[in-house]
Amino acid sequence: xxxxxxxxxxxxxxxxxxxxxxxxxxxxxxxxxxxxxxxxxxxxxxxxxxxxxxxxxxxxxxxxxxxxxxxxxxxxxxxxxxxxxxxxxxxxxxxxxxxxxxxxxxxxxxxxxxxxxxxxxxxxxxxxxxxxxxxxxxxxxxxxxxxxxxxxxxxxxxxxxxxxxxxxxxxxxxxxxxxxxxxxxxxxxxxxxxxxxxxxxxxxxxxxxxxxxxxxxxxxxxxxxxxxxxxxxxxxxxxxxxxxxxxxxxxxxxxxxxxxx
Amino acid sequence: xxxxxxxxxxxxxxxxxxxxxxxxxxxxxxxxxxxxxxxxxxxxxxxxxxxxxxxxxxxxxxxxxxxxxxxxxxxxxxxxxxxxxxxxxxxxxxxxxxxxxxxxxxxxxxxxxxxxxxxxxxxxxxxxxxxxxxxxxxxxxxxxxxxxxxxxxxxxxxxxxxxxxxxxxxxxxxxxxxxxxxxxxxxxxxxxxxxxxxxxxxxxxxxxxxxxxxxxxxxxxxxxxxxxxxxxxxxxxxxxxxxxxxxxxxxxxxxxxxxxxxxxxxxxxxxxxxxxxxxxxxxxxxxxxxxxxxxxxxxxxxxxxxxxxxxxxxxxxxxxxxxxxxx
Numbered sequence: 001x002x003x004x005x006x007x008x009x010x011x012x013x014x015x016x017x018x019x020x021x022x023x024x025x026x027x028x029x030x031x032x033x034x035x036x037x038x039x040x041x042x043x044x045x046x047x048x049x050x051x052x053x054x055x056x057x058x059x060x061x062x063x064x065x066x067x068x069x070x071x072x073x074x075x076x077x078x079x080x081x082x083x084x085x086x087x088x089x090x091x092x093x094x095x096x097x098x099x100x101x102x103x104x105x106x107x108x109x110x111x112x113x114x115x116x117x118x119x120x121x122x123x124x125x126x127x128x129x130x131x132x133x134x135x136x137x138x139x140x141x142x143x144x145x146x147x148x149x150x151x152x153x154x155x156x157x158x159x160x161x162x163x164x165x166x167x168x169x170x171x172x173x174x175x176x177x178x179x180x181x182x183x184x185x186x187x188x189x190x191x192x193x194x195x196x197x198x199x200x201x202x203x204x205x206x207x208x209x210x211x212x213x214x215x216x217x218x219x220x221x222x223x224x225x226x227x228x229x230x231x232x233x234x235x236x237x238x239x240x241x242x243x244x245x246x247x248x249x250x251x252x253x254x255x256x257x258x259x260x261x
Numbered sequence: 262x263x264x265x266x267x268x269x270x271x272x273x274x275x276x277x278x279x280x281x282x283x284x285x286x287x288x289x290x291x292x293x294x295x296x297x298x299x300x301x302x303x304x305x306x307x308x309x310x311x312x313x314x315x316x317x318x319x320x321x322x323x324x325x326x327x328x329x330x331x332x333x334x335x336x337x338x339x340x341x342x343x344x345x346x347x348x349x350x351x352x353x354x355x356x357x358x359x360x361x362x363x364x365x366x367x368x369x370x371x372x373x374x375x376x377x378x379x380x381x382x383x384x385x386x387x388x389x390x391x392x393x394x395x396x397x398x399x400x401x402x403x404x405x406x407x408x409x410x411x412x413x414x415x416x417x418x419x420x421x422x423x424x425x426x427x428x429x430x431x432x433x434x435x436x437x438x439x440x441x442x443x444x445x446x447x448x449x450x451x452x453x454x455x456x457x458x459x460x461x462x463x464x465x466x467x468x469x470x471x472x473x474x475x476x477x478x479x480x481x482x483x484x485x486x487x488x489x490x491x492x493x494x495x496x497x498x499x500x501x502x503x504x505x506x507x508x509x510x511x512x513x514x515x516x517x518x519x520x521x522x523x524x525x526x527x528x529x530x531x532x533x534x535x536x537x538x539x540x541x542x543x544x545x546x547x548x549x550x551x552x553x554x555x556x557x558x559x560x561x562x563x564x565x566x567x568x569x570x571x572x573x574x575x576x577x578x579x580x581x582x583x584x585x586x587x588x
Contacts, residue, residue, distance in 0.1 A: 013517045014536050017402040026403065037518045095368065096377055121517060122399050125380045127368035130336075134372035139448035140336055142365045155452075159512060160361035161278075161463040163456040165334070169449035179504075179518065180511040221377020225393070226406040233543060236564035246567045247577035250549065251585065253565055258547045260469055260526045261493065261582070 001055035001149075004111040005046040006102055006129075007039040007074055008120040009066045017229065024224050025093075033066035035073060038117025041177035044184040046115045047078030049149055055112075056080040060105055062098055063087050068200065075195035076187035082200045089212050090205055093123060094220035099131025101215050104208035107136060111172060113154070118143045118176040133174035141167045142176035266292040267350045267413075269343055269357035269366070270301040270315050270323075272308055279466055280358035280420035282318065287385065287423040288356050289319035294387045297353065300324065302346035304339050304440070306332035316434035318426065324349060326440030333451040336365055342440045343370045349439065352413050354392050359417035360465075367417050376411040381419045383523075383544070392416075400517040400540035420466050421523055462496040464513065468525045469495030472515055472542075473503060476531015476552060476571055480508035485575045486530060492582040498522070500532045516541035530571045534559030551575065 011017075011031045018027040035043070046057045059079040061067045064087045071082035085105060091097040106114055119126035126142075133140035145164070146157035152171050157164045159178055187195070205215050213219055239249045255261050268288040271281045285301060292299040301320040303311050305327065312323040326342035343366065347355060357363040359381045371378035383404075384395035392414045398405050409415075464470060471493065473486035483497075490497040497513060504514040515522055516538040527545035532538060534550070534557055542548070543562055550563035551571050560566045567574055 011399070013540075015399075016536065017399050019403065026399075094377070096372065096375070099372060124396075124398055124400060124521075125368075125378075126364050127371075127378060127380060130365065130368035131372040134340075134369045140365070140369065141449060143361065157455070158361075160454075161466060162461055163454055165361075165451045166453035166455065167449050168452050173449070178511075179514070220410055221371070221375075222379060223408045223410055224405045225408050227398070228404055228406075230401065230404060230543065233548070233562040235561050236566065238560075238566045238568065240568075243569055243573035243577045246569055246574055247581050250565055250567060250578065251581050254526065254549075258526055260547075261585070 001049065001053050001113065002109065002111045003046045003049055003055055003057045003113055003115070004106055004109055005039070005043050005057060005059050005074070005079065005115040007043060007059055007061045007070065008036045008117070009033040009061060009063045009070050010036040010120055010122040013037065013121060019227050019229060024227050026227070033070065035070050036117050036121045038119060038121065038177055038179065040117070040184040041179060041181045042115035042117045043074055043077055043079065044182045045147060045177055048182060049113070050078070053149070058083065058109060058111070060085065060102065062090065062092060062101055071200055072195050073187070075198045075200070076192040077185060078191070081198060084200065084202045086202060086204050088204065090215045091217045091220040093224065094222055095125045095127035095131055096221035097215040097219050099128045100135060100219070101205050101208065101210060102128065103132045103135035104210050105203065106132065108208065113149065113171055114174045116174065116176050118178045129174050129176045136174070138172050138174055139169040140174045140176070141169065143178045144175050145178050145180045147175065147181065265298045265300055265350060265352045266295065266354040266356065267347060267352035268299065268301045268320070269355070269363070270303045270311065271358055271360060271362055272303060272305055272311055275305070275308055275311070277311060277314060278358065278360065279425070280360050280418070282425040283420065283423045284356050284358045284418050285315060285318035285320065286426040287418060289426065291354060291385060291387065291392065292319070295353065295390065298322065300350050300352065302326070302343060304331055304342045312434060312436045314428070316432045317428035317430055319432065320434050322350065322437060323434045324437050324439050326443065327438065328440045328443055330443055330445040330447060331440065334362055335447040335450050336369055337448045338443055339366050340370045340373060341443055344373050345439045347374065347413065349437065355413050355415040357417050359419050363417045367415065371415050376413065376415055377409055379407045379409070379416040382416045383419050383422045385416070397521065397544070400521050401544050402540050419523065421468065464496045464498050464515065464520050464522055467496035469493045470498050470515070470522055470524045470526070471495055471528045471530065472498035472500065472532060473530050474500040474532030475502045477503065483509055485571070489528070489575055489579045489582070492579045492586065495524070495526070500538050529559050529563070530575055532559055533557045534562070
């Protein structure tokens with residue numbers, strides 16, 4: 001099987017966000033980038049599928065200078081080759097432009113299945129995998145917590161409110177991985193050494209036959225006009241007393257001040 | 262010329278969801294500000310009766326795709342019906358709830374129309390006749406103001422944020438059937454729905470959440486959190502530490518790599534308040550922290566802080582809430 005996995009470089013989840021001077025983006029000074037946590041489940045599932053069925057795993061990532069190191073990490077975790085799609089000229093915060101670029105890159109690779117994390121942590125759009133599926137004309141299954149891939153078909157369980165939907169579809173298909181799908185492995189030292197020898201190509205959007213009008217700022221669906229931090233919350237009051245008194249006073253506040261009970 | 266607001270009115274099992282009423286209500290408010298009509302689209306099978314209800318929330322036109330192949334959710338079947346409604350209504354704004362279904366459906370429909378979609382919106386603004394929205398990024402550590410470069414503007418609304426209006430049963434709507442060309446050849450189909458324990462309230466929909474952190478010491482004590490949540494009629498959540506330790510299922514995780522929630526009341530029990538967790542819950546209207554460490558960061562954002570042992574305070578609280586409920 002030819003298996004593709006798309007990963008995104010995102011700020012570490014405990015990063016304290018600061019707003020950049022342009023007022024529309026985050027200050028990237030001293031920000032450490034990691035593979036978006038949900039993409040780790042996507043990568044692990046891709047590698048497990050290869051181990052079960054044979055084939056190869058190709059990892060793709062669209063972004064700037066922070067990407068090559070993370071693609072090396074993906075190679076160490078079991079991907080066979082990697083493609084870095086350079087961010088230059090692409091509206092990389094716009095889901096539509098990112099989706100179109102990845103769809104064009106994937107079309108040339110003709111994979112049987114494409115994995116994404118259910119969403120890229122940070123942008124929190126939860127859109128790109130669905131856009132890619134649409135642009136390729138393939139079925140999608142998002143927020144997947146269990147996956148079985150058979151002969152030309154898949155069966156997936158996806159999380160919905162208060163339950164699980166069981167979805168069946170043919171291949172090729174796009175799968176969005178949710179936490180719980182698997183337990184990602186840590187790369188062994190030997191795998192890290194081997195990863196250095198695996199192929200890592202760098203491409204631009206033009207290599208996929210795309211134009212700046214399609215995937216650059218003028219092709220964007222959205223424009224972020226401002227970014228701000230939330231107003232800081234103030235600490236309220238402490239409730240003292242023995243546990244019974246504390247419970248009683250809190251309950252009274254919930255009734256009279258919060259008015260939810 | 263684009264005109265009006267169209268709301269995807271999500272139904273499951275023949276009934277609207279709470280988030281659907283919120284989306285219809287917000288759609289109606291926007292339509293009034295724009296001086297344009299509200300329409301709704303309802304998709305499923307055996308769901309025609311819901312058109313009246315959409316009218317009560319202000320829709321003057323209701324597109325109804327009531328066909329057998331759409332009895333269960335399928336991405337491509339629903340995308341076909343939704344895009345057909347958008348093409349028929351030619352709206353300037355399209356809204357859906359940011360539910361499991363909305364998050365699966367909306368980006369694909371937007372991609373088909375080659376337009377932008379703003380996800381999980383928490384504020385809307387009309388300026389000079391155009392919609393801009395505010396949405397959380399970095400799980401709520403920052404908020405982005407977003408403008409739409411293409412028409413229609415398309416947004417999914419975070420559940421539990423926009424108030425539902427009171428329905429007016431005297432309102433009526435024109436019903437327009439769509440979806441006649443949708444035949445039974447869908448790409449992906451839902452073959453089964455495995456329901457969680459009956460009566461379990463989904464975190465993102467709950468107006469009260471009680472969460473447990475490392476302070477609960479082990480999975481055998483999570484019942485304390487669940488019992489309080491049950492007594493309050495809310496949902497039970499957890500911190501990442503508790504989920505990663507395997508004490509509770511990941512579907513209960515609140516935080517940057519779990520769910521971002523904004524209930525009316527969030528009660529954090531034995532949760533220290535790592536930035537990862539705070540990101541997912543700090544937009545709650547009221548926060549209660551119960552923790553034995555007076556220096557725990559969670560107290561800095563809590564409206565009510567109880568320094569104490571959760572093993573003593575939480576059962577007392579459950580007991581008093583239950584007693585009050587019985588009276």
